[in-house]
Amino acid sequence: xxxxxxxxxxxxxxxxxxxxxxxxxxxxxxxxxxxxxxxxxxxxxxxxxxxxxxxxxxxxxxxxxxxxxxxxxxxxxxxxxxxxxxxxxxxxxxxxxxxxxxxxxxxxxxxxxxxxxxxxxxxxxxxxxxxxxxxxxxxxxxxxxxxxxxxxxxxxxxxxxxxxxxxxxxxxxxxxxxxxxxxxxxxxxxxxxxxxxxxxxxxxxx
Amino acid sequence: xxxxxxxxxxxxxxxxxxxxxxxxxxxxxxxxxxxxxxxxxxxxxxxxxxxxxxxxxxxxxxxxxxxxxxxxxxxxxxxxxxxxxxxxxxxxxxxxxxxxxxxxxxxxxxxxxxxxxxxxxxxxxxxxxxxxxxxxxxxxxxxxxxxxxxxxxxxxxxxxxxxxxxxxxxxxxxxxxxxxxxxxxxxxxxxxxxxxxxxxxxxxxx
Amino acid sequence: xxxxxxxxxxxxxxxxxxxxxxxxxxxxxxxxxxxxxxxxxxxxxxxxxxxxxxxxxxxxxxxxxxxxxxxxxxxxxxxxxxxxxxxxxxxxxxxxxxxxxxxxxxxxxxxxxxxxxxxxxxxxxxxxxxxxxxxxxxxxxxxxxxxxxxxxxxxxxxxxxxxxxxxxxxxxxxxxxxxxxxxxxxxxxxxxxxxxxxxxxxxxxx
Amino acid sequence: xxxxxxxxxxxxxxxxxxxxxxxxxxxxxxxxxxxxxxxxxxxxxxxxxxxxxxxxxxxxxxxxxxxxxxxxxxxxxxxxxxxxxxxxxxxxxxxxxxxxxxxxxxxxxxxxxxxxxxxxxxxxxxxxxxxxxxxxxxxxxxxxxxxxxxxxxxxxxxxxxxxxxxxxxxxxxxxxxxxxxxxxxxxxxxxxxxxxxxxxxxxxxx
DNA sequence: AATGAATGAGGATTCATTCAT
DNA sequence: GATGAATGAATCCTCATTCAT
Numbered sequence: 095x096x097x098x099x100x101x102x103x104x105x106x107x108x109x110x111x112x113x114x115x116x117x118x119x120x121x122x123x124x125x126x127x128x129x130x131x132x133x134x135x136x137x138x139x140x141x142x143x144x145x146x147x148x149x150x151x152x153x154x155x156x157x158x159x160x161x162x163x164x165x166x167x168x169x170x171x172x173x174x175x176x177x178x179x180x181x182x183x184x185x186x187x188x189x190x191x192x193x194x195x196x197x198x199x200x201x202x203x204x205x206x207x208x209x210x211x212x213x214x215x216x217x218x219x220x221x222x223x224x225x226x227x228x229x230x231x232x233x234x235x236x237x238x239x240x241x242x243x244x245x246x247x248x249x250x251x252x253x254x255x256x257x258x259x260x261x262x263x264x265x266x267x268x269x270x271x272x273x274x275x276x277x278x279x280x281x282x283x284x285x286x287x288x289x290x291x292x293x294x295x296x297x298x299x300x
Numbered sequence: 301x302x303x304x305x306x307x308x309x310x311x312x313x314x315x316x317x318x319x320x321x322x323x324x325x326x327x328x329x330x331x332x333x334x335x336x337x338x339x340x341x342x343x344x345x346x347x348x349x350x351x352x353x354x355x356x357x358x359x360x361x362x363x364x365x366x367x368x369x370x371x372x373x374x375x376x377x378x379x380x381x382x383x384x385x386x387x388x389x390x391x392x393x394x395x396x397x398x399x400x401x402x403x404x405x406x407x408x409x410x411x412x413x414x415x416x417x418x419x420x421x422x423x424x425x426x427x428x429x430x431x432x433x434x435x436x437x438x439x440x441x442x443x444x445x446x447x448x449x450x451x452x453x454x455x456x457x458x459x460x461x462x463x464x465x466x467x468x469x470x471x472x473x474x475x476x477x478x479x480x481x482x483x484x485x486x487x488x489x490x491x492x493x494x495x496x497x498x499x500x501x502x503x504x505x506x
Numbered sequence: 507x508x509x510x511x512x513x514x515x516x517x518x519x520x521x522x523x524x525x526x527x528x529x530x531x532x533x534x535x536x537x538x539x540x541x542x543x544x545x546x547x548x549x550x551x552x553x554x555x556x557x558x559x560x561x562x563x564x565x566x567x568x569x570x571x572x573x574x575x576x577x578x579x580x581x582x583x584x585x586x587x588x589x590x591x592x593x594x595x596x597x598x599x600x601x602x603x604x605x606x607x608x609x610x611x612x613x614x615x616x617x618x619x620x621x622x623x624x625x626x627x628x629x630x631x632x633x634x635x636x637x638x639x640x641x642x643x644x645x646x647x648x649x650x651x652x653x654x655x656x657x658x659x660x661x662x663x664x665x666x667x668x669x670x671x672x673x674x675x676x677x678x679x680x681x682x683x684x685x686x687x688x689x690x691x692x693x694x695x696x697x698x699x700x701x702x703x704x705x706x707x708x709x710x711x712x
Numbered sequence: 713x714x715x716x717x718x719x720x721x722x723x724x725x726x727x728x729x730x731x732x733x734x735x736x737x738x739x740x741x742x743x744x745x746x747x748x749x750x751x752x753x754x755x756x757x758x759x760x761x762x763x764x765x766x767x768x769x770x771x772x773x774x775x776x777x778x779x780x781x782x783x784x785x786x787x788x789x790x791x792x793x794x795x796x797x798x799x800x801x802x803x804x805x806x807x808x809x810x811x812x813x814x815x816x817x818x819x820x821x822x823x824x825x826x827x828x829x830x831x832x833x834x835x836x837x838x839x840x841x842x843x844x845x846x847x848x849x850x851x852x853x854x855x856x857x858x859x860x861x862x863x864x865x866x867x868x869x870x871x872x873x874x875x876x877x878x879x880x881x882x883x884x885x886x887x888x889x890x891x892x893x894x895x896x897x898x899x900x901x902x903x904x905x906x907x908x909x910x911x912x913x914x915x916x917x918x
Numbered sequence: 919a920a921t922g923a924a925t926g927a928g929g930a931t932t933c934a935t936t937c938a939t
Numbered sequence: 940g941a942t943g944a945a946t947g948a949a950t951c952c953t954c955a956t957t958c959a960t
Binding site: 663 | 753825859860863865866869870872873874875876877879889892893896897
Binding site: 319323353354355356360 | 923
């Protein structure tokens, strides 16, 4: 029985690999929570701490502060795209997922609308890319002649408007205001979250 | 060459108490500019520097960070009230002044909509008070049966929505988006700024 | 009726002189109170504010921080000397006055015992001079063979010891400890304060 | 000559976590010296500088100014307790150790006697606890009928009295005055320091 | 002679980032 | 690959001191 065999028994060969992936996921989740709680300016060490890892791990996975925010947003956008790609998807549903994220964290959309001016990302192009992905996901379900097809920018301006309306400390308050905003825009939006309730407010990857 | 001969260049440069009011105004103006440029989290020393005064002067006039933001917002709100109180005022005009401020600085409305969560003020009550003043100024010109009278919160939610839509680095872009937002809400808004153009973007007190 | 005559009617000719003296006294009194409350490190502006004068006045009367503390101490020492010079004075009485000051403000004796190391005064010689005056005032009433005549320094060491014992937030606590300290030294001390109670704790100049 | 060759001189100088304990000890030692030299109000950066670490390290180990002072005092008290617990300990010896600390730094006892009024600690309870530990260490060796058992507080008042007497810039002067004080109290105290002389004045942990 | 505004140095504190282990 | 200690720059804030009025 060699040293090696013992090691294998206790720790799978690619332990490091697996742990790394787990850590990255934990960091993104922690960032999501911290951002929702303290905003995008929250100290990075708070994210590492909540993720239960050292600060070095955060830097291993994300080169800078912007990369963390971006990773969270990326995940959100992917969920919206997945909702849009579902066989039975329609505008009401996809907007529901989008709106759910808006009510979860104002950070979400604030990054999306950033033109690079508002600091969190040095990469306005990337923000624009994400914004474009959201726009495509939504537009795929916009019937011709829909209110939001009148002018080229109307769709994303409407999204931004709803983001602006979402204020308030409690989730209920934020949802109520999001709905009210869509109503003022005369756009129908489905139940805010099509997912089951989860502990940390993160919808499963559809 | 005595030390004495350099006396005139000495630091204090105390221009007497007449200047105090001027300094305060300079600070508010500087804060307005800095906020527009860097957001509400900009370092206070940047405001003092732009105002051309020492940091101590800032602290003499404003006990804390919130007081500075509040002074700026207070001024904005007063201008809106004055526009609303003008003899020939109508909703279109008052919304124009409001919107002008929204396009000047996203900070403006972000404080207004703060529920005390977004920190800049420890005094959510005061933010609420200011928000109430804006609401009253607008509502005085809302005809019965106006779109925004349907539900109690609709008016200020609409204001928040426009704030959310106002993104972009250039003033033109921001104005275009603000107008587009009001159009989506089917609310008519007058020329964005009823004032003549000024160097620092501060409208005269009507 | 000239300008001049009006001025004279309202303000006595040497108004400035009188006000200056009044201001100086107010400053010393304010310093005494502030020192008792916040210690010798209290900001000078607090003293000026309590005295009801501008900060400039403080600097007109006292060149620096040490001068203020010194002025307070000087006054204390003078009171002790006056008590010692009274016709019916005895050690018990003089120690009573000294002890009263010790209980009023730990600052009192801390300056006295300073060897120049503890900052408040750049003038250790002056502190020594004041200390000497206290010593002479006391020694004049020390009978031969008194406990505190054994060694040259015993007298002032005993004073310092009582100062060290005087701790506590309330005046009562401080008085109790002062008495206990003298008792441990087997020295009799009279009623702590031979003066009537005054609003600000400052005994009249005997 | 590459940048590379200078790598070793680079700032971080992170010697790994092994050094953390060493740094903490260096900070406590530096604090002890700085306190003795400049008093408890000395700037924290002076302590960090003398310890040869960045200011951040100080804050990592001690949340606030009080924690630093407390750590120093804690160490002193532990030494007194150890002296009291030694098999051949007697009052004379334990008082010797106590007195040695008093002559080392007036800060030592000033914290101990603080009632929470003199600021260094927001935790008067902790100061009281330490004071209690010293008292118990001493009282364990107080024979019945000793001078200092007459009243409940006499023991610690006597300690405070000696602290008050310890003034002077040189160690010799301070020791002489401490002895004189104990003599006036008619309490016998052993050789001031039972330890060998060390560079920084810190006795070994018995 | 009084006032109180302005200055600016200095101390406290926080955090992003690096890196030895 | 993970850890978390160390660094130090940056910001906040306070005050002693000066000086125009």
